[in-house]
Amino acid sequence: MDRLSPRLEPVAGWGRRLGRRGRVARPERLGAPPPAERCLLARGLGRAYGDAAVPSSEAALVLETTRADRILGWDPHTGRLRCEAGLSVGEMLRLFLPRGWFPPVTPGTRHVTVGGCVACDVHGKNHHRDGSFGRFVERLTVLVADGRLVDCGPDLERELFLATVGGMGLTGLIVEATLRLRPVESPWMAVETEGVPDLAAMVAGLAASARQWPYTVGWIDCLARGRALGRGVLMRGRHATCAEAGTRAPAPRRPWRVPADAPEWLLSPLLMRGFNRMYHWTHGGRPRQRLVPHESFFYPLDAVGDWNRMYGRRGFLQYQCVVPRAAGPGALSRLLERLAAAGAASFLAVIKDCGPAGEAYLSFPLEGMTLALDLPYRGPATEALVHDLNAAVIEAGGRIYLAKDAVTRAADFEKMMPRLKEWQAVRDRWDPERRFRSAQSVRLLGDPE
Amino acid sequence: MRVAFVGATRGMGRALSRLMAERGEALCLLGRDAAELAASARDLEARGAAGPVQTAPLDLARPAGFEAALAAADEALGGIDTLVVTGGLLDPSEALQRDMARLEQLLHVNFTGTVVLCQLAAERLAARGGGRLCVFSSVAGDRPRRSNYLYGASKAGLSAFLEGLGHAYAERGVSVLCVKPGFVRTGLTEGLPVPPFAGEPEPVARTVLKALDAGRRVVYAPPVWRWIMLVIRLLPHAAMRRIRF
Numbered sequence: 240m241d242r243l244s245p246r247l248e249p250v251a252g253w254g255r256r257l258g259r260r261g262r263v264a265r266p267e268r269l270g271a272p273p274p275a276e277r278c279l280l281a282r283g284l285g286r287a288y289g290d291a292a293v294p295s296s297e298a299a300l301v302l303e304t305t306r307a308d309r310i311l312g313w314d315p316h317t318g319r320l321r322c323e324a325g326l327s328v329g330e331m332l333r334l335f336l337p338r339g340w341f342p343p344v345t346p347g348t349r350h351v352t353v354g355g356c357v358a359c360d361v362h363g364k365n366h367h368r369d370g371s372f373g374r375f376v377e378r379l380t381v382l383v384a385d386g387r388l389v390d391c392g393p394d395l396e397r398e399l400f401l402a403t404v405g406g407m408g409l410t411g412l413i414v415e416a417t418l419r420l421r422p423v424e425s426p427w428m429a430v431e432t433e434g435v436p437d438l439a440a441m442v443a444g445l446a447a448s449a450r451q452w453p454y455t456v457g458w459i460d461c462l463a464r465g466r467a468l469g470r471g472v473l474m475r476g477r478h479a480t481c482a483e484a485g486t487r488a489p490a491p492r493r494p495w496r497v498p499a500d501a502p503e504w505l506l507s508p509l510l511m512r513g514f515n516r517m518y519h520w521t522h523g524g525r526p527r528q529r530l531v532p533h534e535s536f537f538y539p540l541d542a543v544g545d546w547n548r549m550y551g552r553r554g555f556l557q558y559q560c561v562v563p564r565a566a567g568p569g570a571l572s573r574l575l576e577r578l579a580a581a582g583a584a585s586f587l588a589v590i591k592d593c594g595p596a597g598e599a600y601l602s603f604p605l606e607g608m609t610l611a612l613d614l615p616y617r618g619p620a621t622e623a624l625v626h627d628l629n630a631a632v633i634e635a636g637g638r639i640y641l642a643k644d645a646v647t648r649a650a651d652f653e654k655m656m657p658r659l660k661e662w663q664a665v666r667d668r669w670d671p672e673r674r675f676r677s678a679q680s681v682r683l684l685g686d687p688e
Numbered sequence: 689m690r691v692a693f694v695g696a697t698r699g700m701g702r703a704l705s706r707l708m709a710e711r712g713e714a715l716c717l718l719g720r721d722a723a724e725l726a727a728s729a730r731d732l733e734a735r736g737a738a739g740p741v742q743t744a745p746l747d748l749a750r751p752a753g754f755e756a757a758l759a760a761a762d763e764a765l766g767g768i769d770t771l772v773v774t775g776g777l778l779d780p781s782e783a784l785q786r787d788m789a790r791l792e793q794l795l796h797v798n799f800t801g802t803v804v805l806c807q808l809a810a811e812r813l814a815a816r817g818g819g820r821l822c823v824f825s826s827v828a829g830d831r832p833r834r835s836n837y838l839y840g841a842s843k844a845g846l847s848a849f850l851e852g853l854g855h856a857y858a859e860r861g862v863s864v865l866c867v868k869p870g871f872v873r874t875g876l877t878e879g880l881p882v883p884p885f886a887g888e889p890e891p892v893a894r895t896v897l898k899a900l901d902a903g904r905r906v907v908y909a910p911p912v913w914r915w916i917m918l919v920i921r922l923l924p925h926a927a928m929r930r931i932r933f
Contacts, residue, residue, distance in 0.1 A: 243878075243879075244878050244879020244880075245879065246879055264878065264879075265875070265878060266875060266878075267697075267698050267699065267702070267874075267875040268724070268727075306875065309727050309728060309730070309731035310730060310731045310734040310735070311727055311730050311731070312730055312734075313730075313733070313734035323727075334734070334735060
């Protein structure tokens with residue numbers, strides 16, 4: 240570890256709601272044992288929406304990993320990549336996509352680090368086919384609480400590995416990772432979009448697409464009610480072949496930035512309704528096929544820098560849950576009804592189906608449907624809505640995604656995670672004093688502040 | 689280019705060596721920490737550096753090892769044609785005023801070591817018909833300030849040396865680029881108060897590489913520091929003291 244000179248800085252999640260000051264350091268390497276800090280937290284690019292990467296107190300040392308982003312090994316024949324945890328998915332794409340390699344799993348933004356992808360066990364539009372990020376990780380090097388560097392993987396220190404994947408950085412500092420990239424023929428995506436009239440059609444459409452398409456996702460107009468509940472646009476895609484894409488490279492995108500916090504009226508239900516109608520109208524009707532750059536398929540929001548400012552000064556909460564297939568589409572429609580009843584308009588409601596759950600103890604996805612919502616923060620009413628949605632999720636046997644969570648109660652979380660006890664036991668072994676903790680772990684797991 | 693690089697593992701050196709690797713230059717990394725050098729070498733290979741990136745031990749505080757290091761780089765590259773030196777130490781005056789050992793070390797690394805290394809390299813390059821040196825000094829060498837005059841003095845000496853070296857070896861085909869970074873956010877400046885016009889390593893590296901390609905003698909990075917330093921150099925003594933600069 241570098242000579243650290245941390246400065247007290249405000250640190251907040253991407254939703255901008257919850258923030259706290261912490262002593263932030265940005266070392267250029269992470270490998271050596273940490274100083275005798277009582278409370279540590281790793282933070283990558285800060286795209287976790289809630290308080291997962293927010294320090295538990297001002298005394299906490301926040302290690303921003305983004306300067307530790309070297310590639311430590313690359314095999315151009317197998318796509319095996321060994322890298323430091325601060326390497327971002329964006330940089331991975333910039334370096335390896337021109338050579339025909341793509342991240343095996345990518346979340347909806349390029350601005351995440353490999354360490355963050357492991358800690359959140361991120362999933363993508365291909366979960367139904369490929370599972371989550373952790374499945375492609377062969378080896379991790381973790382700096383554990385007693386200062387040792389420990390290698391782990393599916394076949395080595397397996398319990399530490401399964402607790403670290405999806406473990407929100409609470410088992411130790413992820414220093415290095417070895418993973419396998421996926422060979423692709425071009426940077427272009429062959430994409431098909433289709434308007435669907437209601438939730439049943441959406442669920443059926445996703446299930447049908449899953450058989451043929453590696454990437455599927457649905458967008459739902461949250462304001463449509465009654466018979467139109469769940470109306471939206473179904474999107475599916477695959478990497479285009481050489482023959483389809485030709486040799487031209489997609490033009491580089493220059494993101495425009497949100498110049499200031501948006502005024503509150505921009506989020507009025509009326510305008511949102513208009514926006515959602517327009518979106519549905521432009522994508523509605525018969526299936527349309529086209530070739531698009533991978534960026535606009537995977538990372539539409541990255542086109543707008545600082546898009547979190549769209550939600551004004553008060554910020555927003557993001558909510559994502561998954562309900563098992565067994566609970567049926569009824570569980571999803573109950574969630575959407577509660578949302579519509581609360582009048583909590585959302586720019587974005589994303590639905591997709593997940594394949595079987597992975598083996599990591601706290602991994603989010605399970606076989607079923609997942610729903611993600613942006614909720615503009617409107618005070619306690621918004622938090623009450625989250626608790627309300629949580630109740631419905633627990634009833635259906637589902638769970639929430641920790642990378643997005645900001646307000647869930649400890650008792651509710653316990654009911655959602657059947658393997659929480661197993662995970663706690665592993666954590667007890669590697670970090671009995673809870674040196675690694677966050678505002679979220681204080682809230683959800685009862686860690687000391 | 690076949691580049692011998694001192695300081696490629698961190699900060700601006702890391703950013704500059706990456707730009708060079710991405711356009712396919714051949715690189716040899718020199719430095720103290722073998723594990724760090726190896727990690728950066730793999731990184732640069734994955735980014736497109738020509739051939740395997742080799743490493744050799746070099747400590748700027750120990751001139752006795754310089755010849756061996758340059759010879760190793762020469763061999764690894766099949767002849768150096770560019771030497772980049774970004775390595776150096778930075779401490780505020782306040783810390784150095786009390787710690788003479790640290791002060792001596794800083795002067796030794798930033799001035800003595802770097803000067804000797806560049807002198808040896810210039811002679812080697814000249815003997816083979818020419819080449820280039822790209823050495824990181826600092827805007828702090830342009831005008832002494834109370835907060836970092838000791839560091840500034842080491843860099844002022846280095847800037848003067850590099851200018852003279854450029855004159856002395858011009859006819860033998862060796863060109864010298866003196867880089868004067870302003871405040872740049874790296875591990876080196878971590879924890880220091882961040883002044884206005886602070887730069888990031890990547891754009892700074894791009895500015896430096898452009899200047900190196902163009903054969904310039906001095907480059908300020910970020911470029912705005914050229915104008916800032918013009919004003920600061922013109923400030924009268926009394927004003928400098930009055931504003932506690």
